[in-house]
Amino acid sequence: MELGILGLPKSGKTTVFNALTMGRAEVAAYSTGKATPNVGVVKVPDPRLDNLAAMLKPERTIPAEVRYLDGGDSPRGFGQVDALIHVIRVFRDERIPHIKGGVGPERDVGILDLELIFSDLSIIERRLERLRVSLKGAKVAEREIALREQSLLDKIKSALEDGLPLREQELSEQECKAIHGFQFLSAKPLLLLFNIGEDQREEGSSLERRFRSMFQRPHSEVAVLCGRLEMELGQLNDDEAMEFRSSMGLTQSGLDRAIRLSYGLLELVTFFSIASGEVKAWTVSRGTTIQKAAGRIHSDMERGFIRAEVIAHDDLTKCGSLAEARRKGLIRLEGKNYLVQDGDVVTILFNI
Numbered sequence: 438m439e440l441g442i443l444g445l446p447k448s449g450k451t452t453v454f455n456a457l458t459m460g461r462a463e464v465a466a467y468s469t470g471k472a473t474p475n476v477g478v479v480k481v482p483d484p485r486l487d488n489l490a491a492m493l494k495p496e497r498t499i500p501a502e503v504r505y506l507d508g509g510d511s512p513r514g515f516g517q518v519d520a521l522i523h524v525i526r527v528f529r530d531e532r533i534p535h536i537k538g539g540v541g542p543e544r545d546v547g548i549l550d551l552e553l554i555f556s557d558l559s560i561i562e563r564r565l566e567r568l569r570v571s572l573k574g575a576k577v578a579e580r581e582i583a584l585r586e587q588s589l590l591d592k593i594k595s596a597l598e599d600g601l602p603l604r605e606q607e608l609s610e611q612e613c614k615a616i617h618g619f620q621f622l623s624a625k626p627l628l629l630l631f632n633i634g635e636d637q638r639e640e641g642s643s644l645e646r647r648f649r650s651m652f653q654r655p656h657s658e659v660a661v662l663c664g665r666l667e668m669e670l671g672q673l674n675d676d677e678a679m680e681f682r683s684s685m686g687l688t689q690s691g692l693d694r695a696i697r698l699s700y701g702l703l704e705l706v707t708f709f710s711i712a713s714g715e716v717k718a719w720t721v722s723r724g725t726t727i728q729k730a731a732g733r734i735h736s737d738m739e740r741g742f743i744r745a746e747v748i749a750h751d752d753l754t755k756c757g758s759l760a761e762a763r764r765k766g767l768i769r770l771e772g773k774n775y776l777v778q779d780g781d782v783v784t785i786l787f788n789i
C-alpha cells in the first residue's frame with residue numbers, strides 16, 4: 438500500500454511524513470526547493486500481531502507495510518499511489534509564512550481539490566482530442582468502443598467542471614474499471630489530515646468533530662494530528678515516548694490512528710499467515726478470495742491451492758493455543774471462494 442502526502446507549501450507535509458515514518462527528513466520554515474520526494478516505509482502497528490506472536494512464539498514476526506511519499510508541493514508522480522493524504526495547516530506561527538496569508542482550512546481543502554480536478558481535466562482533454570482524431574478513420578467496431586469512451590469521459594468532464602472530484606461522482610463498477618488506467622488523482626480516496634499546533638492539543642477532539650461535520654464526503658476521512666509533536670515523539674524510543682505521552686494525557690497515538698484511518702479509507706482487511714516459524718500480517722482489499730490472498734504469500738500457494746484452515750484472531754486468542762482451538766472445533770476449513778475477513782488467521786494447504 439502506498440500513500441501520497443499533498444498540501445499547500447508549509448502546511449507541514451514533511452513534518453507529518455516524518456511523524457508517520459519516524460523519519461528525519463528536513464523540515465524548514467522557508468522552501469527547500471527539493472526536487473526529489475521523500476519516501477518512507479512504515480511497519481503497520483497491529484496489537485493482534487503482537488498477541489499472535491506472544492502465543493505462538495514464532496522465530497519471526499513480520500508486520501504489514503505502508504509506503505509514504507512526500508512529494509513536496511506538486512502531486513506529479515502520484516498516479517500510482519493508492520490514496521492521498523492532504524495535510525492542512527491549522528497551526529499558527531507568525532514566523533512561518535502562509536502562502537494564502539493566514540490559516541483557512543476550508544479554503545485550503547478547496548484549493549487542493551481544484552488542483553486535483555485540473556490535473557484530471559488535462560488528462561481527459563488530451564484523451565478526448567486523441568479520440569476525436571481516431572474516430573475519423575475508425576471502422577464500425579472500433580468506432581463503437583471509442584464513442585462509448587468518449588461519452589463516459591464527457592460525462593466525467595462536465596462533473597469535474599462543476600467542481601465534483603471523481604471520488605464523489607457516482608460511477609458504475611464498469612465505468613470505474615474503464616477509467617482505472619488513467620490514474621485520476623481526484624478519484625483516489627482522501628484522508629484530510631488537519632495539522633494542529635502543540636498549543637491547540639486540548640481542542641484537538643472538538644476540532645476533529647468540527648472538521649468531520651464540515652467535510653463529510655464519500656471516500657474521505659478526517660483526522661486531526663499534532664504533526665510537530667508526533668514527529669518529536671517518533672524520534673524518542675518507545676518507553677520515552679510512552680512516558681511523554683502519558684505525562685501529557687495523550688493515550689492512543691495520533692499516528693496509529695492516522696494509519697488506521699487510511700486503512701479504513703482503502704477498505705483493506707488484514708489477515709495473518711502462520712507457517713514455518715513465521716507470523717506475518719498481510720493486507721488485501723475487502724472482498725478478496727482466500728485463493729487470491731494466498732497468492733500474496735506465494736504464487737505457488739494460489740496456483741496449487743487446496744483449502745485453508747481459518748480461525749478469527751479473537752477466537753484463537755480466547756482459546757490460548759492452536760491445539761485448544763482445534764479441540765473446540767473453532768478452526769474452519771474454507772474453500773477457494775471464501776472471502777478473507779479482517780483478523781483471519783490462516784494456514785494455506787496447497788499442492789504443487
Ligand SMILES: Nc1nc2c(ncn2[C@@H]2O[C@H](COP(=O)(O)OP(=O)(O)OP(=O)(O)O)[C@@H](O)[C@H]2O)c(=O)[nH]1
Pocket residue numbers: 444445446447448449450451452453463464465466467468469470509510528529530533632633634635663664665666
Ligand atoms: N508550531 C508548529 N510548527 C509546525 C507544525 N508543523 C510544522 N511546523 C513548522 O512549519 C514549517 C514547515 O513544515 P514542513 O513540514 O517543512 O512543511 P512542508 O509542507 O513540508 O513545507 P514545504 O515542503 O516546503 O512546502 C517548519 O518550520 C515546521 O517546523 C506544528 O504543528 N506547529
Ligand SMILES: [Mg+2]
Pocket residue numbers: 450451452509
Ligand atoms: Mg516539505
